Amino acid sequence: MSFGRIWVLLLFVAxxxxxxxxxxxxxxxxxxxxxxxxxxxxxxxxVVMGYAGLLHLGIAAxxxxxxxxxxxxxxxxxxxxxxxxxxxLAAVAxxxxxxxxxxxxxxxxxxxxxxxVTLGLGLITLYAIRNLDAITEGTKGMNxxxxxxxxGIPDTVDMSPLRLRPDWGFRWYKYxxxxxxxxxxxxxxxxxxxNLEKSRLGRAWVALREDELAxxxxxxxxARLKLAAVALGAGLAGLAGAFYAMALRTxxxxxxxxxxxxxxxxxxxxxxxxxxxxxxLLGTFILMGFDRIITNILDNELQALQQRLDLNWGGxxxxxxxxxxLMIFGTVLILMMRFRxxxxxxxxxxxxELHPEVGEAQGEAAAQREAGETPSENA
Amino acid sequence: MFELLxxxxxxxxxxxxxxxxxxxxxxxxxxxxxxTMVYGIIELINFAHGDLFMLGSFLALGVAIGLGVLxxxxxVAWVILTIVLMxxxxxxxxxxxxxTVDRIIYRPLxxxxxxxxxxxxxxxxxIFMNIGLFWxxxxxxxxxxxxxxxxxxxxxxxxxxxKDAMVVGITVPAMIALTVLVKFTTxxxxxxxxxxxxxxxxxxxxxxxxxxxxxxxxxxxLAGIASVVYGLYIKSVDYQMGFQNGLYAFxxxxxxxxxxxxxxxxxxxxxxxxxxxxxxxxxxxxSEALIFGILIIILLFRPTGLLGARTREKV
Numbered sequence: 001m002s003f004g005r006i007w008v009l010l011l012f013v014a015x016x017x018x019x020x021x022x023x024x025x026x027x028x029x030x031x032x033x034x035x036x037x038x039x040x041x042x043x044x045x046x047v048v049m050g051y052a053g054l055l056h057l058g059i060a061a062x063x064x065x066x067x068x069x070x071x072x073x074x075x076x077x078x079x080x081x082x083x084x085x086x087x088x089l090a091a092v093a094x095x096x097x098x099x100x101x102x103x104x105x106x107x108x109x110x111x112x113x114x115x116x117v118t119l120g121l122g123l124i125t126l127y128a129i130r131n132l133d134a135i136t137e138g139t140k141g142m143n144x145x146x147x148x149x150x151x152g153i154p155d156t157v158d159m160s161p162l163r164l165r166p167d168w169g170f171r172w173y174k175y176x177x178x179x180x181x182x183x184x185x186x187x188x189x190x191x192x193x194x195n196l197e198k199s200r201l202g203r204a205w206v207a208l209r210e211d212e213l214a215x216x217x218x219x220x221x222x223a224r225l226k227l228a229a230v231a232l233g234a235g236l237a238g239l240a241g242a243f244y245a246m247a248l249r250t251x252x253x254x255x256x257x258x259x260x261x262x263x264x265x266x267x268x269x270x271x272x273x274x275x276x277x278x279x280x281l282l283g284t285f286i287l288m289g290f291d292r293i294i295t296n297i298l299d300n301e302l303q304a305l306q307q308r309l310d311l312n313w314g315g316x317x318x319x320x321x322x323x324x325x326l327m328i329f330g331t332v333l334i335l336m337m338r339f340r341x342x343x344x345x346x347x348x349x350x351x352x353e354l355h356p357e358v359g360e361a362q363g364e365a366a367a368q369r370e371a372g373e374t375p376s377e378n379a
Numbered sequence: 380m381f382e383l384l385x386x387x388x389x390x391x392x393x394x395x396x397x398x399x400x401x402x403x404x405x406x407x408x409x410x411x412x413x414x415t416m417v418y419g420i421i422e423l424i425n426f427a428h429g430d431l432f433m434l435g436s437f438l439a440l441g442v443a444i445g446l447g448v449l450x451x452x453x454x455v456a457w458v459i460l461t462i463v464l465m466x467x468x469x470x471x472x473x474x475x476x477x478x479t480v481d482r483i484i485y486r487p488l489x490x491x492x493x494x495x496x497x498x499x500x501x502x503x504x505x506i507f508m509n510i511g512l513f514w515x516x517x518x519x520x521x522x523x524x525x526x527x528x529x530x531x532x533x534x535x536x537x538x539x540x541x542k543d544a545m546v547v548g549i550t551v552p553a554m555i556a557l558t559v560l561v562k563f564t565t566x567x568x569x570x571x572x573x574x575x576x577x578x579x580x581x582x583x584x585x586x587x588x589x590x591x592x593x594x595x596x597x598x599x600x601l602a603g604i605a606s607v608v609y610g611l612y613i614k615s616v617d618y619q620m621g622f623q624n625g626l627y628a629f630x631x632x633x634x635x636x637x638x639x640x641x642x643x644x645x646x647x648x649x650x651x652x653x654x655x656x657x658x659x660x661x662x663x664x665x666s667e668a669l670i671f672g673i674l675i676i677i678l679l680f681r682p683t684g685l686l687g688a689r690t691r692e693k694v
Contacts, residue, residue, distance in 0.1 A: 106675070109682050117674075121671075122624075263395070266501075316513075317512050317513055326512070333502030337495045
C-alpha cells in the first residue's frame with residue numbers, strides 16, 4: 001500500500017474517531033459535517049472536470065437542486081412529508097436527470113463555450129429556484145427540514161440508545177449522527193469512484209479526455225460518455241445538496257448555491273489535484289476548512305488577544321482575519337498555478353503533462369503501477 | 380414623428396425601454412471589449428476584468444472626494460474638471476494595473492494549459508475584491524450625482540436625460556477611437572496579427588509580449604472609462620459590483636463572438652436591451668434569467684456567437 005492511500009485511510013479513521021475524543025465539540029463537529037458534504041460535491045465536480053475533462057462552471061446548481069428536492073419532499077407545509085432516505089434518493093435522481101436534460105443539447109459546444117453555457121445554466125437554475133417562491137419560499141429558504149431517516153421512522157427518533165458519550169444529542173439529524181452518516185457517505189463515494197476509475201467507463205473517460213477524436217475512432221461514443229460523467233457528477237452534487245439541507249435544517253438563501261460556490265469548487269478540485277480523488281478531498285478540506293473553520297478560530301483568537309492586551313482595533317474589515325480571506329485565497333491560487341499547477345496531490349497522467357521534463361521516470365513508474373492494479377478481467 | 384409615436388402609450392413605453400437598454404448596453408459593451416480583446420489574443424477568460432472595473436469606479440469616487448465635488452450644485456466648471464480628471468486618471472490607473480497583473484501573473488504562464496491561467500485570473504479577481512473591500516468597506520457607497528436628470532427631449536413622450544447623453548457621449552467616441560486604433564495603426568495591425576497566429580506574428584518581427592501588454596492596457600483603460608460612466612450613471616458603487624457587471628459584459632462578449640470587437644459592442648447592446656425589456660415585461664427578477672437564456676439559445680444555433688467567424692476548431 002502506497003503512502004498516498006495510507007493517509008486517506010488514516011484521515012478517515014481520525015475523522016471517525018473525532019466525536020469520541022474528549023476535546024470534541026458539537027459545534028466543531030457540525031462544521032466538519034459541512035466539510036464532508038462539500039467534499040462530496042467536489043468529488044462530483046471532479047467526475048465532470050477531472051475524469052471527462054469538461055470545464056463545468058455551474059455545479060452549484062445541482063447542489064441547489066438536491067437541497068430543494070429534499071426541501072420540497074420533507075417540509076411540513078407541503079403534502080409530501082417523505083423521509084430523508086427517500087428524499088435524498090429523489091435528490092440524486094432529480095439532479096442527474098436535470099444534468100442530462102440540460103447538458104445533452106449543449107454537448108456540441110467546445111471548450112470555453114461549453115463552460116460558459118454551464119455557467120449560464122447554473123445561474124438560470126438559481127434564479128428559477130429564487131423566483132418560484134410559491135414553492136421554494138424565495139430568499140427565505142424552505143424550513144424546517146426535519147425528516148425521519150428512513151421510511152417509517154419518525155423525524156423525532158430518539159438516538160440515545162446509540163449514545164456513546166454523555167453529551168451526544170438525541171435527534172438523528174443532529175451531531176454526531178449526521179456527522180457519521182455524511183462521513184460514511186463520503187467514504188462510500190470515495191470507494192465507488194476508486195472502482196469506477198478502474199472500470200471500463202473510467203478508462204473510457206480518460207481516453208476521451210486525452211483525445212476525443214482518437215477515442216471516437218476507437219469506437220467510444222463521446223457524447224454518451226460525457227453525459228454519463230455529467231449525470232454522475234450532478235447526481236453526487238445532488239446527494240451533497242440533500243445532506244446540506246438536512247445538516248442546516250433549511251435550504252437557506254438560494255444565494256448559497258450561486259456562481260461563487262461553483263467557482264470555489266473548481267478551485268478546490270484544481271488546488272487538490274484535478275482527476276485525483278484523494279487530492280480533491282484534501283483540496284476541499286483545506287480550502288473550505290480555511291473558509292468555514294480556521295478563519296473563525298483565528299478571528300476569535302485575535303479578538304481575545306485584543307481584549308487581553310486592552311487594544312481596540314475597531315470593526316474595520318482588515319482588522320479581522322476573515323476580512324483577508326479573499327486575499328489569501330487569491331494569493332494561494334496564483335502561487336499554486338505558478339509553482340505547482342498540477343495541484344497538491346497530482347494525478348500521475350496530469351503530472352506528466354505539466355512537467356514533461358521531470359515526470360518521465362516517475363510517470364512511467366506510476367503508469368506501470370496503474371496498469372498493474374487494473375484487473376485483467378476488466379480489460 | 381415623435382408626436383405620432385407618443386400617441387400610443389405602449390409604443391412610447393417600448394421606446395423608453397429601448398433607449399434605456401441601449402444606454403446600459405453601451406456601458407456593458409465598453410467592458411465587454413476588454414474581455415474580448417484579451418480572449419482574442421491569449422484565449423484567457425479574464426475573470427478579474429469585472430473587478431478591475433470595480434476598482435476603477437472606486438478611484439473615480441476618490442477623485443470626486445479629493446476635489447470636494449460631491450453634488451450637482453457645485454460650479455459647472457468644477458464638475459466638468461472633476462469628470463475630465465476622472466476620465467484621465469481612472470483609465471490610466473486601470474490600464475497600469477491590468478498591464479502589471481499581466482506582466483507578473485499571466486506572462487509566466489503563457490505556455491501553461493488554459494485552465495491554469497483561468498484559475499490564476501480567478502485568484503486575481505479575489506485579490507481585487509479584497510482590495511475593494513478594504514478600500515470602501517462592505518456596504519454600497521453613494522457616488523456623487525454630478526449630472527442633472529433634465530430631460531433633453533421634453534414633449535416627445537420620451538426621456539433622454541443629460542446622464543443618458545453623457546453615457547453615449549463618452550462610450551461612442553471611446554469605441555470609435557478603439558476601432559481606429561485597431562484598424563489603422565501599426566499597433567493595431569500587430570494586435571490583429573498576434574490574435575490570428577502568435578508564432579507567425581513573432582516570426583514577422585512583432586514583439587508579441589509588447590502587443591499583449593498593449594492589449595491589456597487598452598482593455599483596462601476601457602474598463603476604467605466604463606467605471607466612471609457607471610458611477611456617474613448608477614450613482615452607487617460597491618466592492619461586489621464587478622462580479623455582476625463583469626458577468627454581463629463577458630456574456631456580451633461571447634454573445635457577439637468572443638475575440639470580435641464589433642461583436643462585443645453588438646452583444647453589449649443586445650444584453651442591455653434584452654435586460655431592460657425583460658425587466659419591463661417579465662419583471663425584474665426574471666430579467667437575468669432571460670439574458671442567460673438568450674445567450675444559451677444563440678450559442679446553440681450559432682456556437683461561435685453572433686458575429687464570430689464560422690471556423691471549425693482545429694484538432
